[in-house]
Amino acid sequence: xxxxxxxxxxxxxxxxxxxxxxxxxxxxxxxxxxxxxxxxxxxxxxxxxxxxxxxxxxxxxxxxxxxxxxxxxxxxxxxxxxxxxxxxxxxxxxxxxxxxxxxxxxxxxxxxxxxxxxxxxxxxxxxxxxxxxxxxxxxxxxxxxxxxxxxxxxxxxxxxxxxxxxxxxxxxxxxxxxxxxxxxx
Amino acid sequence: xxxxxxxxxxxxxxxxxxxxxxxxxxxxxxxxxxxxxxxxxxxxxxxxxxxxxxxxxxxxxxxxxxxxxxxxxxxxxxxxxxxxxxxxxxxxxxxxxxxxxxxxxxxxxxxxxxxxxxx
Numbered sequence: 001x002x003x004x005x006x007x008x009x010x011x012x013x014x015x016x017x018x019x020x021x022x023x024x025x026x027x028x029x030x031x032x033x034x035x036x037x038x039x040x041x042x043x044x045x046x047x048x049x050x051x052x053x054x055x056x057x058x059x060x061x062x063x064x065x066x067x068x069x070x071x072x073x074x075x076x077x078x079x080x081x082x083x084x085x086x087x088x089x090x091x092x093x094x095x096x097x098x099x100x101x102x103x104x105x106x107x108x109x110x111x112x113x114x115x116x117x118x119x120x121x122x123x124x125x126x127x128x129x130x131x132x133x134x135x136x137x138x139x140x141x142x143x144x145x146x147x148x149x150x151x152x153x154x155x156x157x158x159x160x161x162x163x164x165x166x167x168x169x170x171x172x173x174x175x176x177x178x179x180x181x182x183x184x185x
Numbered sequence: 186x187x188x189x190x191x192x193x194x195x196x197x198x199x200x201x202x203x204x205x206x207x208x209x210x211x212x213x214x215x216x217x218x219x220x221x222x223x224x225x226x227x228x229x230x231x232x233x234x235x236x237x238x239x240x241x242x243x244x245x246x247x248x249x250x251x252x253x254x255x256x257x258x259x260x261x262x263x264x265x266x267x268x269x270x271x272x273x274x275x276x277x278x279x280x281x282x283x284x285x286x287x288x289x290x291x292x293x294x295x296x297x298x299x300x301x302x303x304x
Contacts, residue, residue, distance in 0.1 A: 014219060118229060
């Protein structure tokens with residue numbers, strides 16, 4: 001099992017990377033009024049057939065050849081279902097995949113969100129040719145990071161350049177603190 | 186909130202210096218396993234430690250990258266150090282503290298940290 005939800009996000013987003021996505025949209029939306037935390041990962045990668053979609057939540061299904069189990073999606077699904085939440089995967093071949101996990105925010109078994117800036121930073125700086133849109137919302141406050149805006153400014157300087165990755169790190173951490181305020185997710 | 190103007194300033198400072206980075210064929214590669222098994226075992230802070238350490242020590246000839254599962258899940262977090270012309274070195278059960286030691290001893294001084302390699 002993962003120890004925090006941001007690690008599930010990192011893990012599931014790797015599937016989007018492997019699916020050849022050019023754009024990956026990740027959103028984390030916490031709402032204390034409806035008592036829900038909704039995490040979505042949406043990509044424009046190669047997608048899956050209907051048959052594959054029905055199998056991915058089975059831990060004994062995997063497309064890889066180095067081992068015989070695939071626990072990424074089952075872990076994420078279990079993490080949200082133990083809170084009384086719901087899990088959904090939609091996919092279409094050649095169009096992309098949407099993973100949506102809905103958690104009951106105040107449930108005792110909901111894992112902490114953890115370090116989302118660290119997850120986003122490693123996704124952005126380790127996959128410099130992929131664009132990411134990250135939306136983080138807590139009740140009425142939100143911020144959106146769109147790497148296409150960064151790319152336009154940078155004129156070819158890659159995201160993994162030390163100065164640039166430091167900027168992205170501070171951008172993510174600063175904005176998250178501002179949006180989150182005193183609320184611990 | 187950080188502004189895009191700050192990023193523009195970084196761009197203006199960086200332009201012209203970017204060509205000085207090492208070509209891929211001569212670079213040492215540090216590869217961190219980041220599949221479900223690696224991440225669950227603690228690979229993310231290990232990756233961060235390598236990225237930060239390599240930046241701090243200005244090791245411009247070292248590239249930190251990630252890979253999927255290499256099939257040795259019980260040894261995760263696994264880090265491979267691949268130097269051109271040498272055998273690949275596989276470190277197992279790596280932690281951020283061990284990462285700092287590997288950077289200092291192996292990447293800076295060229296000494297393999299044999300107590301952390303796969304037995």
